[in-house]
Amino acid sequence: MVYPLPPVFARTVPDGDTHERAVCENCGFVNYENPKIVVGSVVRHQGKILLCRRAIEPRHGFWTVPAGFMELHETPEDGARREAQEEANAALSLDGLLAIYSVPRLSQVQLIYRATLAEPAFSAGEESLEVALFSWDDIPWADLAFPTVHWMLRHERMVQEGRGVAPFANPPGEDGNASPGR
Amino acid sequence: MVYPLPPVFARTVPDGDTHERAVCENCGFVNYENPKIVVGSVVRHQGKILLCRRAIEPRHGFWTVPAGFMELHETPEDGARREAQEEANAALSLDGLLAIYSVPRLSQVQLIYRATLAEPAFSAGEESLEVALFSWDDIPWADLAFPTVHWMLRHERMVQEGRGVAPFANPPGEDGNASPGR
Numbered sequence: 001m002v003y004p005l006p007p008v009f010a011r012t013v014p015d016g017d018t019h020e021r022a023v024c025e026n027c028g029f030v031n032y033e034n035p036k037i038v039v040g041s042v043v044r045h046q047g048k049i050l051l052c053r054r055a056i057e058p059r060h061g062f063w064t065v066p067a068g069f070m071e072l073h074e075t076p077e078d079g080a081r082r083e084a085q086e087e088a089n090a091a092l093s094l095d096g097l098l099a100i101y102s103v104p105r106l107s108q109v110q111l112i113y114r115a116t117l118a119e120p121a122f123s124a125g126e127e128s129l130e131v132a133l134f135s136w137d138d139i140p141w142a143d144l145a146f147p148t149v150h151w152m153l154r155h156e157r158m159v160q161e162g163r164g165v166a167p168f169a170n171p172p173g174e175d176g177n178a179s180p181g182r
Numbered sequence: 183m184v185y186p187l188p189p190v191f192a193r194t195v196p197d198g199d200t201h202e203r204a205v206c207e208n209c210g211f212v213n214y215e216n217p218k219i220v221v222g223s224v225v226r227h228q229g230k231i232l233l234c235r236r237a238i239e240p241r242h243g244f245w246t247v248p249a250g251f252m253e254l255h256e257t258p259e260d261g262a263r264r265e266a267q268e269e270a271n272a273a274l275s276l277d278g279l280l281a282i283y284s285v286p287r288l289s290q291v292q293l294i295y296r297a298t299l300a301e302p303a304f305s306a307g308e309e310s311l312e313v314a315l316f317s318w319d320d321i322p323w324a325d326l327a328f329p330t331v332h333w334m335l336r337h338e339r340m341v342q343e344g345r346g347v348a349p350f351a352n353p354p355g356e357d358g359n360a361s362p363g364r
Contacts, residue, residue, distance in 0.1 A: 003210035005187060019253060027208065028185035035252045036216050037291055070217045071201060072289045100282060100293065104357055107254045109219055109293070111282065147356065174329065175286060 035107040039079035040067020041092055041115040042156040048133035049153065050122065052087050054145055055129045062145035065152065066090065067110070068127075075175075076111045084115070088131045090122040099155045101148045112152045114159065217289040221261035222249020223274055223297040224338040230315035231335065232304065234269050236327055237311045244327035247334065248272065249292070250309075257357075258293045266297070270313045272304040281337050283330045294334045296341065 007029075009022040014030050022031040042065055043050040051063045066084035070076060077094050084090045095114040102109050124131050134140070136157070144150055189211075191204040196212050204213040224247055225232035233245045248266035252258060259276055266272045277296040284291050306313050316322070318339070326332055 003206075003208060005209050007206065007209040007211040024185075024189065024209075024211070026185060027187050027189040027206075029189040029206070029211070029213075031211075031213065033254055034216060034218050035254060035256075037219060070291075072215055072217060073286050074217075075284050075286050076291060078286075097282065100279065102257050102357075104255050104257050104260075109252075109258060109291070111291070151356075174333070175284075 033107075035109055037070040037076070037079075038067055038108055038110040039070045039076045039083060039113070040065050040110065040152075041080045041084055041094065041113045042098060042152050043084065043088075043090065043092060043115045043117060044156075045117040045120065045133055048135050049139065049156070050088060050090065050117070050131065050133055051139070052124070052128040053130045053132075054127065055124075056127050059145035061129065062143050063140050064145040064149050065112075067112070070111075077113065080111075080113045080115070085125075087125045087128050088122045089125055090131070091118040092116070093118040098159065099152055101151060103148065110148055112148075112155075114156065215289075217291055219252040219258070219261075220249055220290055220292040221252045221258045221265060221295070222247050222292065222334075223262045223266055223276065223295045224280055224334050225266065225270075225272065225274060225297045225299060226338075227299040227302065227315055230317050231321065231338070232270060232272065232299070232313065232315055233321070234306070234310040235312045235314075236309065237306075238309050241327035243311065244325050245322050246327040246331050247294075249294070252293075259295065262293075262295045262297070267307075269307045269310050270304045271307055272313070273300040274298070275300040280341065281334055283333060285330065292330055294330075294337075296338065 005026055008025040009031060010025050011020045012023050013020050014023060022033065052066055053063050054060055066087045068083040070079040074082070080094060081092050084092045092115040095116070098112045098114045100109065100111055122131050139153065187208055190207040191213060192207050193202045194205050195202050196205060204215065234248055235245050236242055248269045250265040252261040256264070262276065263274050266274045274297040277298070280294045280296045282291065282293055304313050321335065
């Protein structure tokens with residue numbers, strides 16, 4: 001598709017705002033840029049951990065867990081399951097939140113769940129070169145894609161050893177839509 | 183400022199994407215809408231809890247904790263401190279993460295911290311009608327702004343009674359920028 005007028009964004013503070021935003025000089029559209037939420041899972045199966053080798057940049061060819069950007073109007077849990085389906089053709093059963101990490105340089109907050117395979121099948125999705133199960137000793141530590149992957153594997157190990165805890169989250173069955181009196 | 187060509191957004195699936203996005207029909211700009219992160223704090227001072235009465239919609243006139251949208255390139259902790267400064271002119275000392283809530287209807291994830299006043303001073307900021315300290319028995323339960331405010335006050339109480347725990351987060355001093363080998 002060809003568009004008549006490409007966007008031209010300039011940094012300026014819109015009326016009534018306190019921060020500089022990207023404003024299109026042609027149309028005045030304010031592109032509010034917000035930090036992004038990454039949802040993902042440390043997936044266990046028969047004592048091993050499922051990892052995906054990235055078919056995309058950044059860190060093409062390095063290993064990570066199934067994870068990606070949360071979409072609108074999904075719960076973080078649904079997002080974590082969707083990403084495992086997309087990247088590893090894997091159906092997950094989630095155990096709960098493992099950890100929350102922030103990467104301010106990338107304006108990212110990561111919500112990482114503990115999970116198991118709901119079915120033993122998995123295979124590489126479009127964004128993965130390969131998907132495999134690793135015992136702890138065989139995890140390719142030198143070829144992990146991101147620092148946060150190190151953190152979550154270490155934290156998963158701590159939980160398995162009984163040194164971890166689950167944080168508070170929504171009360172069971174609640175989605176924040178109930179009347180505040182409940 | 184007057185702009186020559188107001189934006190016209192239509193929902194369509196961009197090339198190579200899997201989801202419908204808002205695309206400007208004039209310029210082709212894709213407005214990726216992501217879930218938003220709310221950062222806030224349950225603030226204690228001398229055995230009481232600090233609450234703000236909202237001067238803005240939604241829920242004008244109802245009580246909430248200092249909280250708001252996280253900005254780019256700040257940590258959630260810095261965002262929680264900034265919001266308390268803006269809404270309650272309060273300087274906080276943070277104790278750690280209390281809870282993570284999701285509100286899929288609003289595409290919101292809330293990161294709520296435990297905090298104390300670093301200095302005893304506070305006053306209403308621009309978005310607050312008033313700011314006050316409440317003992318547990320005096321909290322205006324029927325006039326709280328949102329369900330999540332109920333949840334976080336209940337969870338704060340559980341932590342104070344020794345029934346709560348802190349979730350995993352970034353290892354001390356780490357911001358996700360280190361080489362993955364660390």
